[in-house]
Amino acid sequence: MVTIRDVAKKSGVSVATVSRVLNANGYVHEDTRKKVMAAVDELKYSPNEVARSLYKKKSKLVGLLLPDITNPFFPQLARGVEDEMQKGGYRILFGNSDENAEKELDYLNTFIQNNVVGIISATNNKAKNNYRDLSIPVVFLDRTSTDYPSVYADGKEGGRIAAEEIVKRGSKRITILKGPAHIQPAQDRFQGALEVLSQSNIDFHVMSTTSFAFEDAEKWAKELFATYPDTDGVLASNDIVATAVLHEALRLGKSIPVELQIIGFDDIPQSSLLFPSLSTIRQPAYEMGKEAAQLLVKIINQEKIHQQQVQLPVTFIDRNTTRKVDTNG
Amino acid sequence: MVTIRDVAKKSGVSVATVSRVLNANGYVHEDTRKKVMAAVDELKYSPNEVARSLYKKKSKLVGLLLPDITNPFFPQLARGVEDEMQKGGYRILFGNSDENAEKELDYLNTFIQNNVVGIISATNNKAKNNYRDLSIPVVFLDRTSTDYPSVYADGKEGGRIAAEEIVKRGSKRITILKGPAHIQPAQDRFQGALEVLSQSNIDFHVMSTTSFAFEDAEKWAKELFATYPDTDGVLASNDIVATAVLHEALRLGKSIPVELQIIGFDDIPQSSLLFPSLSTIRQPAYEMGKEAAQLLVKIINQEKIHQQQVQLPVTFIDRNTTRKVDTNG
DNA sequence: AACATATATGTAACCGTTTACACATTTAAG
DNA sequence: CTTAAATGTGTAAACGGTTACATATATGTT
Numbered sequence: 031m032v033t034i035r036d037v038a039k040k041s042g043v044s045v046a047t048v049s050r051v052l053n054a055n056g057y058v059h060e061d062t063r064k065k066v067m068a069a070v071d072e073l074k075y076s077p078n079e080v081a082r083s084l085y086k087k088k089s090k091l092v093g094l095l096l097p098d099i100t101n102p103f104f105p106q107l108a109r110g111v112e113d114e115m116q117k118g119g120y121r122i123l124f125g126n127s128d129e130n131a132e133k134e135l136d137y138l139n140t141f142i143q144n145n146v147v148g149i150i151s152a153t154n155n156k157a158k159n160n161y162r163d164l165s166i167p168v169v170f171l172d173r174t175s176t177d178y179p180s181v182y183a184d185g186k187e188g189g190r191i192a193a194e195e196i197v198k199r200g201s202k203r204i205t206i207l208k209g210p211a212h213i214q215p216a217q218d219r220f221q222g223a224l225e226v227l228s229q230s231n232i233d234f235h236v237m238s239t240t241s242f243a244f245e246d247a248e249k250w251a252k253e254l255f256a257t258y259p260d261t262d263g264v265l266a267s268n269d270i271v272a273t274a275v276l277h278e279a280l281r282l283g284k285s286i287p288v289e290l291q292i293i294g295f296d297d298i299p300q301s302s303l304l305f306p307s308l309s310t311i312r313q314p315a316y317e318m319g320k321e322a323a324q325l326l327v328k329i330i331n332q333e334k335i336h337q338q339q340v341q342l343p344v345t346f347i348d349r350n351t352t353r354k355v356d357t358n359g
Numbered sequence: 360m361v362t363i364r365d366v367a368k369k370s371g372v373s374v375a376t377v378s379r380v381l382n383a384n385g386y387v388h389e390d391t392r393k394k395v396m397a398a399v400d401e402l403k404y405s406p407n408e409v410a411r412s413l414y415k416k417k418s419k420l421v422g423l424l425l426p427d428i429t430n431p432f433f434p435q436l437a438r439g440v441e442d443e444m445q446k447g448g449y450r451i452l453f454g455n456s457d458e459n460a461e462k463e464l465d466y467l468n469t470f471i472q473n474n475v476v477g478i479i480s481a482t483n484n485k486a487k488n489n490y491r492d493l494s495i496p497v498v499f500l501d502r503t504s505t506d507y508p509s510v511y512a513d514g515k516e517g518g519r520i521a522a523e524e525i526v527k528r529g530s531k532r533i534t535i536l537k538g539p540a541h542i543q544p545a546q547d548r549f550q551g552a553l554e555v556l557s558q559s560n561i562d563f564h565v566m567s568t569t570s571f572a573f574e575d576a577e578k579w580a581k582e583l584f585a586t587y588p589d590t591d592g593v594l595a596s597n598d599i600v601a602t603a604v605l606h607e608a609l610r611l612g613k614s615i616p617v618e619l620q621i622i623g624f625d626d627i628p629q630s631s632l633l634f635p636s637l638s639t640i641r642q643p644a645y646e647m648g649k650e651a652a653q654l655l656v657k658i659i660n661q662e663k664i665h666q667q668q669v670q671l672p673v674t675f676i677d678r679n680t681t682r683k684v685d686t687n688g
Numbered sequence: 689a690a691c692a693t694a695t696a697t698g699t700a701a702c703c704g705t706t707t708a709c710a711c712a713t714t715t716a717a718g
Numbered sequence: 719c720t721t722a723a724a725t726g727t728g729t730a731a732a733c734g735g736t737t738a739c740a741t742a743t744a745t746g747t748t
Contacts, residue, residue: 031416033734044698049736056737057695079472080413081734085703087360089409091452091473100438102629105428112428112455121469123420124453126441140450143408144420165360244628273632280634299573300431300629303602305609362704373728378706385707386725410704414733 032073041069052077083145092120092326093141093149097129101242102270102298103315104152107171110319111150118327120147127153129212135160142166148326154213167329171322172313174214174339179329181322181340183313185215188344189222192265192293192311195346197230199353201263201291204234205254207275209267210241216267219295219311223265239267247274255282262290269294269301269310276304276351292351306350314342361402370398381406412474421449421655422470422478426458430571431599431627432644433481436500439648440479447656449476456482458541464489471495477655483542496658500651501642503543503668508658510651510669512642514544517673518551521594521622521640524675526559528682530592530620533563534583536604538596539570545596548624548640552594568596576603584611591619598623598630598639605633605680621680635679643671 034052038045043062050056051066058066069075083089092115096104112122123146125137134153138160141149149164152171161168161178170180196204206223209216220236227234235258239250251274254261266272272294276286284290286306294301297312321340328335363381367374372391379385380395387395398404412418421444425433441451452475454466463482467489470478478493481500490497490507499509525533535552538545549565556563564587568579580603583590595601601623605615613619615635623630626641650669657664 031734034736035734045735046699046737047697050697053736057697059696062696076468076472078413078474078734079469080409080418080474081703082736083703084407084409084413084705084734085736087703089473094453098438099428099434099441100628102431102434105431105434109427109429109455112453121466121473122453124423124441124451126438137450139405140408143405144418144450145407145409244632248632270632273629277632277634277636299429300602303573303577303599303606303633305606305634307606360704363706364704374705375707375729376727379727382706386727388726391726407704410733411706412733413704413735414706416733 031078032075034075034077036073037066037069037075040073041065087145088147089145090120091123091144091146092323093123093125093137093146093151095125095127095134095137095141095149095151095153097153098126099124100126102300103172103268103296103313106299106315107152107319107322110316110321111171111323112319114320114323114327118323120327127155129153129155131155131160138164147330150322150326154215167326169322169326169329171318172215174218176339179325179335179338181318181325181342182215183318183342183344185218185344186222186225188295188311188313189219189224189265190226191222191344191346192219192295193223193226193230195309195348195352195355196263196265196291196293197226197232198355199287199291202232203258203261204232204263204265205258205261206234206236206265207250207254207267207271208236208238209271210239213242219267235261239271242268242270244270244274247271248278251275251278255279264290264292266292266294269296269298269308272308272310272351273301273304276306276308287351287353291353293346294351297347301347302349309349309352310347312345312347314344318342360407361404363404363406365402366395366398366404369402370394416474417476418474419449420452420473420475421652422452422454422466422475422480424454424456424463424466424470424478424480424482426482427455428453429455431629432501432597432625432642435628435644436481436648436651439645439650440500440652441648443649443652443656447652449656456484458482458484460484460489467493476659479651479655483544496655498651498655498658500647501544503547505668508654508664508667510647510654510671511544512647512671512673514547514673515551515554517624517640517642518548518553518594519555520551520673520675521548521624522552522555522559524638524677524681524684525592525594525620525622526555526561527684528616528620531561532587532590533561533592533594534587534590535563535565535594536579536583536596536600537565537567538600539568542571548596564590568600571597571599573599573603576600577607580604580607584608593619593621595621595623598625598627598637601637601639601680602630602633605635605637616680616682620682622675623680626676630676631678638678638681639676641674641676643673647671 038048050058127134148167208220294310297310301308367377379387456463478497537549623639626639630637
């Protein structure tokens with residue numbers, strides 16, 4: 031390993047001067063600068079970030095904690111975070127929490143032990159006090175919070191829109207699939223939908239689900255049609271569940287969207303490739319990741335923050351699991 | 360921040376003793392150990408990994424470089440790697456390369472600068488010499504290599520199986536969608552399929568594609584049916600492309616699998632949720648990630664390695680875009 | 689010419705660990 | 719009872735950077 035001392039020796043100056051050249055601070059003569067840079071090139075020197083981090087008590091690392099990268103919604107988020115952080119010269123220390131408090135704490139610990147400059151967390155754990163006495167800035171992602179900086183999509187509005195759109199398109203016996211209780215965004219969606227439907231004169235059922243896993247989703251789907259066979263509209267808790275519902279409905283020979291309309295949530299990439307392609311409420315996942323990263327970088331740089339909470343808009347994506355709206359009605 | 364010095368002071372011993380307690384090496388009296396542990400608990404001390412890493416010249420960090428986490432095949436790999444590394448107490452420094460040599464080099468640099476103990480790379484870049492003079496162990500994942508440790512699925516065999524299965528099921532005018540030239544595994548699949556089809560007396564076409572992106576995939580699909588409208592069997596370069604083909608075929612009103620059979624590659628999670636669900640060649644992505652992590656950990660620990668190259672088997676997943684095989688014929 | 693200021697560079701302390709080495713005390717062995 | 723080995727602990731030097739401080743020279747100002 032070539033160190034700053036080797037560079038100093040080769041260029042005939044002190045380590046302090048080399049450091050000044052590398053960090054472009056303090057006075058250093060142009061000739062000296064060139065000599066040093068020549069030595070740097072020749073020796074292929076690149077500074078040890080660990081030593082830097084130790085002295086400065088700050089690394090160029092950012093902790094990213096997601097529930098599960100295997101859930102198709104999160105790669106987009108992760109990519110948004112990464113792309114933005116990359117620009118600022120930050121790198122990502124990554125972990126999956128599985129919404130498990132112990133794992134989460136474990137990762138927060140590693141983050142701290144590795145001197146990360148900031149943390150982006152998308153977990154929905156109740157154990158918020160894990161974050162309470164952190165001296166490192168945290169931004170929550172895909173999770174509402176009034177006391178922490180956070181970036182999220184307007185889930186409640188999404189729920190409202192979904193309900194309005196499915197009603198507008200003529201569903202009369204709607205089933206809302208309510209997502210896991212501990213996932214705040216899922217509850218927001220549900221509340222939004224509930225608000226609209228309860229103020230309408232439409233029949234509806236609520237069915238509670240406890241996970242977003244593929245395998246479970248197929249079970250809920252079967253159960254849904256067994257319990258409420260005359261349902262003609264489903265508001266799914268997310269696109270995975272919606273896909274399972276679609277799958278099951280087609281298996282049962284239902285004609286979509288004629289007999290049954292389905293609206294998902296998230297707009298994961300593969301939703302557009304289903305057949306029929308899935309109508310859904312789009313969350314701008316990539317942008318959410320970017321926004322979170324930008325917000326965190328601002329906080330790290332102690333810039334003035336206008337909005338601690340960034341709420342991004344959701345949009346209805348009108349594909350083929352919903353009927354065309356009757357413009358005469 | 361509470362340091363080892365604070366613990367030493369509180370427990371009335373030297374830092375060396377505290378260090379010995381924490382690392383359970385060297386002699387330390389049981390009473391002393393207890394005193395120290397009490398102080399550790401009381402002060403909620405947890406060692407600074409950066410300082411440790413600086414002295415030891417080794418961190419507990421592993422670099423993971425993937426082409427693009429947004430491609431649904433990679434989250435599984437990543438998760439396999441993470442779960443296994445987690446067990447060994449290692450954490451993940453993560454990056455997307457976009458198969459871009461500059462980004463790749465950039466990440467390798469950060470990995471080194473941060474004293475990672477090892478690297479897992481799933482990029483297919485030609486710039487192999489980036490890895491040539493690395494003093495850190497590297498395991499390649501989803502990428503064949505004779506001169507480096509690597510973990511991959513048997514792509515060629517997968518290609519063969521796909522071709523055999525589609526022929527066995529009666530397709531007569533087959534189109535092979537050949538994946539991007541620089542992606543080695545894609546070429547292996549293609550070679551396998553080509554081998555079988557060229558030895559058969561079945562008509563087939565080859566169509567070259569240059570990416571695995573969702574948006575592009577739909578273009579290839581349209582082009583495929585415009586160019587070869589009488590195709591009755593498609594061997595897709597992966598499940599994303601297969602999904603696009605399926606989508607387009609349904610849009611054109613083709614009956615699947617009666618008029619057209621499709622076999623994908625990878626078995627990404629959503630393939631089973633398509634309608635009709637996608638027949639495909641399964642790569643055990645999660646296991647591949649785990650294997651790569653295990654191999655890397657072994658190398659790090661200087662254990663004896665029996666096999667530098669780990670090839671995992673692929674399997675045909677017989678779903679509904681292929682016909683049932685005629686057991687009488 | 690005298691003095692202040694800007695420029696240029698080096699020395700050494702520091703960041704929070706680990707560990708080589710020194711030293712003291714106990715325990716074991718003969 | 720002597721001596722060697724095992725046990726227990728502390729001091730200080732690393733690890734590879736950054737920076738406060740000291741010092742020296744160059745430049746500018748009156």
